[in-house]
Amino acid sequence: MENLKAKSFELRKDIWKMIYKAKTGHTGGDFSICDILVSLYYKHMNISPESTDHPNRDRFILSKGHSVEAYYSVLADRGFFPKEELETYSQYQSKYIGHPNNKINGIEMNSGSLGHGLPVAVGMALAGKMDKASYRVYTVMGDGELAEGSVWEGAMAAGHYKLDNLTAVVDRNRLQISGCTENVMSQDNQDARWGSFGWHVIHAAGNDLKALDEAFTQAKATKGKPTVIIADTIKGYGISFTENKAEWHHKVPTEAEFENGLKELEERRIAANE
């Protein structure tokens, strides 16, 4: 587990560099979901860069598509494409644009408009049930995203069809572009909301790999209903000055901020390794 913690800081360094070079990106949301992606891509999901069309591979949809830099950095590190290709991120003619698209090896679905990931994941999970396949389907949503009505259409169908091969993760970092989620549209009673649609609800510390590991393990063991993991995260987690600040939703670091941030991430990576 300790090595994966270090890995998450290493990936944050890649993300930080990508955003600084491109002068665009979503630092806050990238950093808050890093540990979730690390837990899935290095431990829990049955995926491999050698067999991206294997019928029994696990499926993943990044519903909060704006956290694409975190997604790219994980896929590159897992060998789905060469890391150097990320140098072109958000540049003219690059396929590495600011939201996920399936021209990129390892990305299943295009996303970017919020509220699509869960309903599409429901279709994937239904197909798995029809084929009696053993693959699992995962999607990661933002907490601000939960205001989209289509999320709840998907939640309703997943509960109705008892899709226990589906796990949704809510990146509960409590911030969205306009500020605190509770001031924009309150989201504080997730247990009642998901529970009433027939879901098993798990709360987990979303930047704690051990807690995430337990949550994903419990989700796999839960039968007869889909599972949602409310991952309590810190937006911008990893650099002290980006943590819990709404403006870091898509702020680009200055040169000084970049250097200081990189230094802190490296320190935390080393500390995690010790």
Added chain:
Amino acid sequence: MNNIPNRQIICEVLMDKAKEDKDIVVLCSDSRGSASLTGFANTYPEQFVETGIAEQNLVSISAGLAKCGKKAFAASPACFLSTRSMEQCKVDVAYSNTNVKLIGISGGISYGALGMTHHSAQDIAALASIPNMRVYLPSDRFQTKALMEHLLEDEKPAYIRVGRNPVEDVYEEGNMPFKMNEATVVSEGKDVTIIACGELVRAAKDAAEELGKLGVSARVLDMYCVKPIDQTAVLKAAKETKAIVTIEEHSYGVDKA
């Protein structure tokens, strides 16, 4: 007088193919009756998905199924399927290039006195504007069958719009010229060309006959393939006839002054 609506033909084709092809999945949003798909739902319950009255979910779930190898046919009233779910059609179907066939039933003003909420006079414009989305309006039961059989052979997105009621045949059993993505010449003529699609092809054919009695020779083109449109046939008509008139059951939103 034909008494089989085009939507019923769609069900018959799907039921016939589903016997052999277990990847065919039909989805409805509490619309199995309106779409004439109750027969399919009862015969192949394991290949049928009900989403309830949730058209956005209908389209996204179809995309997810298609992404996992299913041939998804999502059938719902054209008005709701097209514009209510437009973003799902754009992102999850067209942009993601999933094998989803969107079946818009009771299109145009089929619902008559039910009013504006149920009319779909915007669906062609809305869905044709999306890259990688094809739009087809078959004219009669024979063409509907041929079109569906062709669409079952490809893996690309498409929107198919049909009406509600039976329409008079344009073609005859065994005499139905059909080439995918090419307009069918229903009748030859040299003065004027009427380009029609969907249920109005029969009206165009009748009009051409009336015009003939008045000494006007009218060509009728069945442009069931609204997108990709058959440009060659349009250019040929422009060259060989003196005028082109188009008729479709659709609106361009022109308001009275």
